[in-house]
Amino acid sequence: MKQRLLIVEPAEVIIEGLKAILEGQIRFKVLEPELDVARLEERIVAARPDILLINPTLVDDVARLRGDHSMAVVALVYQYVERDVLKNYDAVVEIRDSRATIIETLAQTSPGETDTSKGNYELTKRETAVLVQLAQGKTNKEIADALNVSVHTVISHRKNITHKTGIKSVAGLTVYAMLNNLIDESALL
Amino acid sequence: MKDTKSRLFSSESRLSDLITAHPALLSMLTRLGISLGFGDRSIADVCKESGVDTDFFLLICNVYTFNNYVPSTAAILGTDMEGLVPYLEKSHKYYVDKRLPHIERHLDAIAQKLGGRIGKVFISFFKEYKQDVEEHFTHEESKVFPHIRALMAGERDTTYKMADFLHSHSDIEGKLDDLLNIVFKYIPPQVDDDNVLDVVYDILRLSEDLKKHTFIEEKIMVPLVKHLENAILKK
Numbered sequence: 273m274k275q276r277l278l279i280v281e282p283a284e285v286i287i288e289g290l291k292a293i294l295e296g297q298i299r300f301k302v303l304e305p306e307l308d309v310a311r312l313e314e315r316i317v318a319a320r321p322d323i324l325l326i327n328p329t330l331v332d333d334v335a336r337l338r339g340d341h342s343m344a345v346v347a348l349v350y351q352y353v354e355r356d357v358l359k360n361y362d363a364v365v366e367i368r369d370s371r372a373t374i375i376e377t378l379a380q381t382s383p384g385e386t387d388t389s390k391g392n393y394e395l396t397k398r399e400t401a402v403l404v405q406l407a408q409g410k411t412n413k414e415i416a417d418a419l420n421v422s423v424h425t426v427i428s429h430r431k432n433i434t435h436k437t438g439i440k441s442v443a444g445l446t447v448y449a450m451l452n453n454l455i456d457e458s459a460l461l
Numbered sequence: 462m463k464d465t466k467s468r469l470f471s472s473e474s475r476l477s478d479l480i481t482a483h484p485a486l487l488s489m490l491t492r493l494g495i496s497l498g499f500g501d502r503s504i505a506d507v508c509k510e511s512g513v514d515t516d517f518f519l520l521i522c523n524v525y526t527f528n529n530y531v532p533s534t535a536a537i538l539g540t541d542m543e544g545l546v547p548y549l550e551k552s553h554k555y556y557v558d559k560r561l562p563h564i565e566r567h568l569d570a571i572a573q574k575l576g577g578r579i580g581k582v583f584i585s586f587f588k589e590y591k592q593d594v595e596e597h598f599t600h601e602e603s604k605v606f607p608h609i610r611a612l613m614a615g616e617r618d619t620t621y622k623m624a625d626f627l628h629s630h631s632d633i634e635g636k637l638d639d640l641l642n643i644v645f646k647y648i649p650p651q652v653d654d655d656n657v658l659d660v661v662y663d664i665l666r667l668s669e670d671l672k673k674h675t676f677i678e679e680k681i682m683v684p685l686v687k688h689l690e691n692a693i694l695k696k
Contacts, residue, residue, distance in 0.1 A: 444642075448643060
């Protein structure tokens with residue numbers, strides 16, 4: 273299923289650039305961008321985006337914006353933004369990122385959606401990163417901080433990992449990570 | 462439900478027919494105190510000879526075999542439940558003394574082949590699981606079973622309440638599922654030998670058996686004890 277992507281950004285030049293990059297990407301359906309932040313909440317309810325790509329300077333309270341919608345909120349960054357602010361986002365797209373990086377970042381942030389329908393049970397890079405940290409005994413919060421994503425995203429990655437591997441316990445996932453050479457023996461505590 | 466009821470076993474059936482139809486019940490016989498060599502005798506006859514209450518035997522077999530079958534409280538109360546705690550204790554013993562060590566021997570051999578740190582992490586995963594199971598059983602044996610015995614003897618036992626019963630079965634089952642996935646999906650091909658396949662069958666069997674064990678506790682033991690607790694409180 274296509275990911276519905278809503279871009280919230282005042283600068284038209286940026287919007288057009290992103291549209292050009294995502295054009296022809298069958299994974300995404302780029303919705304009509306929202307220029308007016310005041311209308312955003314209504315728009316989210318009406319458009320039901322899977323991914324909200326938004327300039328962090330436009331929102332003060334991401335958690336409120338997220339509400340109970342199951343969407344990933346991705347920061348669109350082109351100036352300096354404090355690390356603490358970015359923690360509330362599921363991922364960060366930097367305007368200087370390459371075309372491939374932008375596409376991959378967006379593809380991997382979709383909440384609870386793991387595309388196993390086409391038989392793809394390989395862990396994504398992001399899921400692998402979460403798994404490695406888990407195997408090292410890190411908590412969800414610590415993993416979120418280390419990977420610069422929200423706890424919500426870590427939990428959704430963990431769900432996907434379990435869905436793909438069939439393994440639920442952290443101890444079991446540690447064995448999995450070792451058997452697949454995802455962690456160095458020395459990396460374990 | 463009606464469908465299940467019509468398929469439930471009755472005391473006139475031959476015990477051998479029951480086993481032929483549901484071979485998984487074989488492992489239950491010893492735990493219920495029935496030896497092999499019962500020939501073509503009926504369930505009622507074999508039970509009588511072995512000193513096992515027929516209704517109790519049927520109740521356990523029916524819950525063990527039919528996942529959707531939930532016996533009514535009346536059916537439970539109308540059955541002699543003297544055999545319940547001994548049966549559950551024997552089941553625990555069977556898992557701890559027979560099944561788990563058997564699985565552990567296979568896993569040990571696999572861990573040796575894996576070698577190094579991986580082998581150690583692999584086997585310690587199983588040892589943790591085994592410890593969880595043993596702790597769970599010990600809790601039941603030291604707290605729940607004495608409570609049931611006291612209630613059955615008509616004592617007003619307030620040391621324990623069924624409401625406190627730890628529903629930790631799910632954790633135990635979850636870890637066993639993890640182990641199964643690890644063994645049959647992720648053990649590298651160069652380690653693959655008879656041990657891997659053997660242990661996969663053993664884990665599958667144990668997992669099934671433990672699920673049935675949980676059913677027996679949840680569908681027979683818990684309702685029985687709750688009823689006895691209430692009856693004694695009303696006295």
